[in-house]
Amino acid sequence: MKNLDLNHLIDLDALLSEGSVAGAARRLNLSAPAMSRRLAHLRHALGDPLFVQAGRGLVPTQRALDLRERVRTLIEEVRSILAPPDIELAHVERTFTLRTSDGVIGTWAAALCARLLELAPGITLRFVLRPKKSMEALRSGEVDLDLGVLDGDAPEIKTQTLLRAQFMGVVRADHPLARLENINVERFIAWPHVNASRRGVADGPIDHALAAVNAKRRVALVVPSFQAAMAMAMSSDFIAAIPEPFARWSAHSSQLHIFALPVVTPQVSIAMSWHPRHDTEPVHRWLREQIRQTTASVFKPTGGAG
Structure with a gap:
């Protein structure tokens, strides 16, 4: 039984199920000569003719009959392994x-x-x-x-x-900056800032953008998360910078005012x-x-x- 693989099992299953070369060829979308060659390979590998002439048709040998259910079971098992599982x-x-x-x-x-x-x-x-x-x-x-x-x-x-998302500025709803329509760089850096950094660093993209226009903010507090930065902004004079979706979502349920930064930062x-x-x-x-x-x-x- 050398040089047999899963494809040969599929060929054998089609032959045993259809009972003819022509039927197996149709089932596997092959030509009759190609199916005949596959039957010849199976006969050689298994050491059995598998099908013998009986009048104008073919009938399975006893070996073929013995293999039919076993091959069918193997094919179903392989398909169940390879098919995506149904999830309830x-x-x-x-x-x-x-x-x-x-x-x-x-x-x-x-x-x-x-x-x-x-x-x-x-x-x-x-x-x-x-x-x-x-x-x-x-x-x-x-x-x-x-x-x-x-x-x-x-x-x-x-x-x-x-x-x-872009960063947005965040201050408490009654912060002096909340009353202004336009917050420029000068107004932005006039107040202390809280920086959100998991790594504990005080500077970042906002500071780089400010440096490009010869400005510098005062980062007086570093916290590990955006949530903590918003909490500080809500209860103090600090300005926080938060990704826009977080800021807008939080503004619906808290006393926060959000505004566009006066400098452009990467998303x-x-x-x-x-x-x-x-x-x-x-x-x-x-x-x-x-x-x-x-x-x-x-x-x-x-x-x-x-």
Whole structure:
């Protein structure tokens, strides 16, 4: 039985099911001569004629009859392995670990969880904070999805951009700047600033843009997340800079005023990342789609998805 592969099993199954070369050829969309050559190969490999002449037709040998059910079972088993599994989301029991910042958790986690409770109530989300950019937690399986500002990558890690946005200025609703229609550079740098940085750095794209026009702001406070920066802006004279969708969403439910920055800064990308071993996994892929749809629904992003 040398040089046999799955294709030969498919050929044998077609011959045994149809009982003729012509029928098997039609089933496999082959010509009759091509099917005859495949039958000749099977006969040689199995050491049995498989079909013998009986009048004008062919009848299976005993070996062929003995193989028919076994071959059919094997083919069905292979197809069940290779076919995409049917997922009954209502019966899925699983916990996913999502690594992100508290700002992302606070803004849309409730909407995502409401969606999952309706569609797949057995799925539990476990959020952990993003203290650093390392992708090792994705590689090890400690984390299923990484969510947040796209600020680094790893060669094998899969990434999808959920939204792209400009930074906006944020101050409390009764801040003196909230009464102004136009906030120029001079007014912008006249007040203390709070900078959101997971790495604890005080400068960033805004400072680079200000330097280009010979201006400098006073960063008096550095916090680890956008959520913390907005909280400080809401309760003090500080100015915070937040990606526009987060700022606009938060302004609906808090005493915040948002305004366009007086300098142009690069867009920030909010993305989700995962290890390629989960790329085609049905439930993981379904969860990624729910995250994408929830982001689009909550933030109504103006940028495209990558």
